[in-house]
Amino acid sequence: MNIFDIVGPVMVGPSSSHTAGAVKIGYTSRKLLGEPVQKAEILLYGSFLATGRGHGTDRAILAGLLGMLPDNPDIPRSFELAKKAGMEFTFGEAKLKNAHPNSVQLLLTGKNSRRLEIVGESLGGSLINIAQIDGLSANFSAEYPTLIVHNLDQPGHIAEVTSMLSHKSVNIASMQLYRSSRGGNAVMVIECDQEVPAESIKWLEHLEGIEKVTYYSLSGRKI
Template sequence: MKYKSVFDIIGPVMVGPSSSHTAGAARIGRAARNLFGKEPTYAEIIFYGSFAKTYKGHGTDVAVVGGLLDYDTANEKIRHAIKIATDKGIKINFHEEDTAVDHPNTVRMKIGNASESMELVGISIGGGKVEITELNGFELHLSGNHPSILIMHNDRFGAIAAVTQVLAKHEINIGRMEVSRKDVGKEALMVIELDQNIEPFIEQELSSSNHILRVSKIVD
């Protein structure tokens, strides 16, 4: 992995003790919260690899729950996140898995409420940096380091063009984009990293485009 500056190695301003096990976990949890679009009422959190072995000692459990509560890495409330979530009535369950995974710092999160749910896999790659590698069965490569939008859509002619035209109209530049689908004509997913956050009215315009099912975003 290439680092752009010494701060990539030291890690972000954070509640400790570990940039990969604590700050990274908080960012994965917060990404899940952003993508779900609201505070969940339950969360099943499955740790793999190094996360599974050390999550209690390194605060990975409180960090990922803090992220779900929308706390950033420096928020002191992270230390008490599990109690805060419990007091809010959020049901949290932790599990440890010894299944082999591609990265030692891996967490799978199943979150939701009475009407909807979401499943996500994230990895902490060091220095507080993370990647989301799976969302509701779609494989992807999404860092939490740039403003991003994830667009679930029907696999139809013109769906991608409709999205890019809206972004171009509002002078929003695309840094990276990937599209995946489960099968021809079925649900598909656009993952778009942007140079800036989008305003709510642009998000609404994207949501009303042809064949768009849902728009989620991760803000910088």
């Protein structure tokens, strides 16, 4: 057992799962969007829906979408700050099936019109899991630089991505592969030990058969 297990994370709010974890889901989702959030539809599920208001889950998720981390003292003011920033936001109920009880579905539109759908889970102790991106399984912790590649289920795409990472001296910590059906849509979720260069991400985006590339970076505390 380490000190984190005893005292928990550094945070603002009453709950490491309903508050700190909720902030991290919002923060991670904003980084994955890659631009400031212009519009957010925030759909709560399970315990997040039932008890979230009392724990400040709604304010916590919105604070993360504004770029705040769990120790930011402005988290309780997130509604006010979002309105000042011109962010449109609404809350509702997520219609998820067999999801973790502390889950939220985020439908995001960025200031440059980029769109992203996230299902995030708060696992306790401020640990999170990004369960889905744009309707496909993802399942990563946001503890590592993470490359998410949406592609057609065709031969060669895995080799293209892994060869690029090797050429850039980026070590793969873990790799998960999902597909909707044979020959349909597929996704690679690659957690890395080093940051992936921006030019390499742009190179991937222009390959034939690659539909979308999303990247979660650990560099910098502000986005």
